[in-house]
Amino acid sequence: MKKILLAFLLLSSVNAFAVDARSIRTTTDIVEYNDSVGTMMSKLGRPDGKYEYSGRDARGKLVFFTDFYYSIDGLKYTITVLEGKIYRIQWER
Secondary structure (H helix, E strand, O other): OHHHHHHHHHHHHHHHHOEEEOEEEOOOOEEEOOOEHHHHHHHHOOOOEEEEEEEEOOOOOEEEEEEEEEEEOOEEEEEEEEOOEEEEEEEEO
16 A cells, blocks of 8 residues: 555656746747747757657547657756647746
């Protein structure tokens, strides 16, 4: 029982540090929700990595997500794109 509790605490603490953000400020521009992938790439440059996966929306429709990873000023950003537009921005230290 203690091992299960410890495993649960470790797994739940992994996501505790990710914080949702409304935008990312660059030196000259701002990237925010609903910006296109092209706009994001032109303002932030090439990502450090990317991960593609599928899921279901609130209506049960199959959708495809892409996570782009950036490191900016010591922070790690994960930008989730859905249907070519920014769906979520998260950052962590």
